[in-house]
Amino acid sequence: MALTLLAGCQEHSSTPPLTTGLPNPASSGAPDTASINQTVRGFYRWYASMIEQDQTTEFQPIFAADTRGMMTLDLTRYLANLRRLHFSEKLIQSEKDSYNTCINNLRTIPFTRRDSVLADVVEYENRDCAFFDSYRWTKTMDVYNGIQLLQTLTDGDSAKVKVMIYEAYPDSQGVKKRVWETPFTVQLVRTNETWQIDDIR
Structure with a gap:
């Protein structure tokens, strides 16, 4: 920009x-x-x-572990903030769906191995997970x-x-x-x- x-x-x-x-x-x-x-x-x-x-957990998804201990994204707080700030349900759903590819690409990575498997931003980019590299809005x-x-x-x-x-x-x-x-x-x-x-x- x-x-x-x-x-x-x-x-x-x-x-x-x-x-x-x-x-x-x-x-x-x-x-x-x-x-x-x-x-x-x-x-x-x-x-x-x-x-x-620098309250990144408020305005973007959080990398987290699912019930199996594998990597996923937690969008709970982020989407709650968008809803509180009067985003439409249509836009919230679209925003949620935009992270599906990233979530699917994280499913095979144990959360405990995040730092070793995703050693740099290129690894996140390859999985469509580098959303933190630019402010979304x-x-x-x-x-x-x-x-x-x-x-x-x-x-x-x-x-x-x-x-x-x-x-x-x-x-x-x-x-x-x-x-x-x-x-x-x-x-x-x-x-x-x-x-x-x-x-x-």
Whole structure:
């Protein structure tokens, strides 16, 4: 994911806190816009916080032993967090299914031999298990601490939010931003009067 460096003018003595950027005038007054934007911001703020704290067990599967002592993935906590953060059941199921190949390739490896059999990242890649080598929802290993919602569009029970994320940091000339050049598009659906994240592209 390409990044762009932008210079700011305000000085800070420490790393700036997570920010959600400017209000979105294009979506002002649109039905349900506040609820939609709150759902999107809530997820990206949580994700940034977990990445910053290196809480990997909260936002990705965990390598674990099954009842036979063989390797598998435990997605319990990860999927519970996605559900709590208003991901749709369709997207949660799709995310769960995306790890099936990895789980199948781990079944023959005793958990106690993990370090010897999977000695480097190439061994994980060969088994489609190197999900830890990139942050799933930003498609990069770069951290971010800023969010700006560029546009919110609604169409009945569907919505799309264009999201820009960036890393803001102080330097001798003020604050600079490293901006992800390609915004993400978050698609949402309304289910039982609740807006849920249905896709992120």
